[in-house]
Amino acid sequence: xxxxxxxxxLADFNWDEFENGSSLNVSKQELxxxxxxTLNKVSEHQVVEGTVISIDKKEVIVNIGYKSDGIIxxxxxxxxxxxxxxxxxxxxxxxxxxxxxxxxxSHKKARLSxxxxxxxxxxxxxxxxxxxxxxxxxxxxxxxxxGIEAFLPGSQIDxxxxxxxxxxxxxxxxxxxVKINQEFRNVVVSHKALIEAExxxxxKEIIGKLEKGQILEGTVKNITSxxxxxxxxxxxxxxxxxxxxxxxxSDPHEVVALDQKIxxxxxxxDDEKKRIALGLKQLTPxxxxxxxxxxxxxxxxxxxVVVIADYGxxxxxxxxxxxxxxxxxxxxSQHLRSAQEFLHVGDEVEAVIxxxxxxxxxxxxxxxxxxxxxxxxxxVKYPVGSKHTAKVRNFTNFGIFVELEExxxxxxxxxxxxxxxxxxxxxxxxxxxxxxxxxxxxxxxxxxxLSLGHKQLEENPWDTYETLYTPGSVHTGKITEMMDxxxxxxxxxxxEGFATPKHLVKEDGTQAQLGEELEFKVIExxxxxxxxxxxxxxxxxxxxxxxxxxxxxxxxxKEAAPVINNVAASTTLGDLDALAELKAKMEKGx
Numbered sequence: 001x002x003x004x005x006x007x008x009x010l011a012d013f014n015w016d017e018f019e020n021g022s023s024l025n026v027s028k029q030e031l032x033x034x035x036x037x038t039l040n041k042v043s044e045h046q047v048v049e050g051t052v053i054s055i056d057k058k059e060v061i062v063n064i065g066y067k068s069d070g071i072i073x074x075x076x077x078x079x080x081x082x083x084x085x086x087x088x089x090x091x092x093x094x095x096x097x098x099x100x101x102x103x104x105x106s107h108k109k110a111r112l113s114x115x116x117x118x119x120x121x122x123x124x125x126x127x128x129x130x131x132x133x134x135x136x137x138x139x140x141x142x143x144x145x146x147g148i149e150a151f152l153p154g155s156q157i158d159x160x161x162x163x164x165x166x167x168x169x170x171x172x173x174x175x176x177x178v179k180i181n182q183e184f185r186n187v188v189v190s191h192k193a194l195i196e197a198e199x200x201x202x203x204k205e206i207i208g209k210l211e212k213g214q215i216l217e218g219t220v221k222n223i224t225s226x227x228x229x230x231x232x233x234x235x236x237x238x239x240x241x242x243x244x245x246x247x248x249x250s251d252p253h254e255v256v257a258l259d260q261k262i263x264x265x266x267x268x269x270d271d272e273k274k275r276i277a278l279g280l281k282q283l284t285p286x287x288x289x290x291x292x293x294x295x296x297x298x299x300x301x302x303x304x305v306v307v308i309a310d311y312g313x314x315x316x317x318x319x320x321x322x323x324x325x326x327x328x329x330x331x332x333s334q335h336l337r338s339a340q341e342f343l344h345v346g347d348e349v350e351a352v353i354x355x356x357x358x359x360x361x362x363x364x365x366x367x368x369x370x371x372x373x374x375x376x377x378x379x380v381k382y383p384v385g386s387k388h389t390a391k392v393r394n395f396t397n398f399g400i401f402v403e404l405e406e407x408x409x410x411x412x413x414x415x416x417x418x419x420x421x422x423x424x425x426x427x428x429x430x431x432x433x434x435x436x437x438x439x440x441x442x443x444x445x446x447x448x449x450l451s452l453g454h455k456q457l458e459e460n461p462w463d464t465y466e467t468l469y470t471p472g473s474v475h476t477g478k479i480t481e482m483m484d485x486x487x488x489x490x491x492x493x494x495x496e497g498f499a500t501p502k503h504l505v506k507e508d509g510t511q512a513q514l515g516e517e518l519e520f521k522v523i524e525x526x527x528x529x530x531x532x533x534x535x536x537x538x539x540x541x542x543x544x545x546x547x548x549x550x551x552x553x554x555x556x557x558k559e560a561a562p563v564i565n566n567v568a569a570s571t572t573l574g575d576l577d578a579l580a581e582l583k584a585k586m587e588k589g590x
Contacts, residue, residue: 070105246320287320396529
């Protein structure tokens with residue numbers, strides 16, 4: 001209350017006019033005049049400079065010297081995260097007073113009005129500018145530069161290939177304007193161009209110092225199926241897949257990872273040093289040099305099959321140390337097969353060292369040597385006369401090759417297949433892959449071959465046939481095969497005989513046909529060549545001659561008897577020729 005006592009009323013204030021309201025008009029005009037004189041003249045749709053007086057997450061308040069301050073969304077300043085109170089900014093006056101009496105400003109439009117001038121100047125002067133990465137788009141990113149949406153190609157973000165574009169969204173970065181299309185108002189910017197300028201200087205320095213055998217640190221930039229690209233600091237080099245490890249590498253990802261820092265050695269480069277060959281495995285000693293000195297021929301080693309081909313398999317017994325198992329060293333069998341039948345990539349195997357050349361870094365291995373050679377004691381397991389079951393492997397015109405066990409082969413000659421059947425080709429008798437019973441006839445240890453027989457498993461029926469099919473004896477048989485030269489007759493007691501066409505004439509004068517069963521007389525029997533010559537016609541011709549022949553005296557019979565017995569020991573009188581000769585002798589005797 002004491003303060004109010006000190007307030008003195010204006011002596012010249014006209015209270016009547018105040019009460020009537022007339023004094024307000026005068027004071028308002030004077031007030032506006034005085035107010036206008038102290039404030040900037042502001043026109044709508046013009047660009048003016050203002051001062052930032054307040055910043056928060058949503059809004060930026062700017063004073064342009066007008067009666068009220070303008071509020072601008074903070075999003076319009078995303079390109080400039082360094083904005084602070086007191087900074088001068090350009091703004092576009094959209095409206096001096098909105099419905100709320102608020103001054104409406106836009107920083108974005110202010111920038112746009114001058115952005116093309118600034119963008120073109122930046123391109124001409126190769127100026128480094130700042131931009132805000134708004135979002136991803138096909139092939140790159142959209143960047144806010146001076147309020148203009150510029151395109152940043154994916155290849156221009158960095159010197160390294162970009163694997164994740166999303167990490168750049170929302171970032172403010174420096175760029176160079178590299179292209180402007182005035183007609184369509186398209187702007188292309190690059191961040192890579194800024195880096196390349198620095199890298200070019202580094203690159204020249206690095207290239208100038210490159211030497212073969214030099215060890216450098218690099219970063220894995222890219223991994224391909226054939227090797228790894230390494231960034232040496234602006235200069236790229238390639239580690240070929242064969243130079244990643246002393247061992248075999250199927251995928252470079254097994255050895256290195258993207259962005260990994262590694263030491264490499266320079267192996268070679270071209271004259272301009274644009275192609276640089278690098279090595280990683282060369283930083284470690286060769287595994288052959290570290291191989292156990294005591295390792296020798298005959299020792300057993302273990303390893304993993306890393307490569308396989310028809311001719312053999314490569315086994316890695318230590319990283320970078322491999323030995324070849326040739327297919328011939330996989331089995332005692334003499335049949336050369338494909339290595340894939342015995343081993344596969346990834347198999348863990350034990351093998352015997354057959355040869356070892358440390359100078360040439362070569363080693364040959366064998367796995368069949370882990371088993372006993374079946375030919376060492378062949379006479380014990382397969383003595384002559386012993387019987388076995390074998391597997392048919394293949395045919396030739398002269399016999400059948402069979403396998404008794406892996407590594408033990410034998411031949412059954414075509415003549416040793418059957419006692420009675422005439423085999424023209426072994427395929428008539430059996431088939432490949434079938435089992436067949438055999439007996440060992442002969443051992444050829446030096447050539448690793450057995451002579452085998454099949455027919456020897458049975459008794460020789462020709463021993464019986466010799467006493468059964470005596471010349472002159474008559475037997476029943478069936479015609480089983482017809483040929484131009486005659487017919488094959490299968491005899492009821494067993495075995496086959498042959499009759500020429502003239503001996504196939506029947507009693508009624510017709511020719512005997514295939515499938516007919518008739519009586520046949522044995523004309524000739526030869527055991528050695530397994531030959532039985534037969535005749536049907538002689539069976540009835542002999543009977544006719546018997547009827548025509550006169551009764552003989554006792555003395556003639558006594559003389560003829562031994563002759564008949566010599567011709568044929570059978571129930572018949574013998575063949576026609578013997579009877580004719582006997583008749584002549586008897587007539588002389590009379």
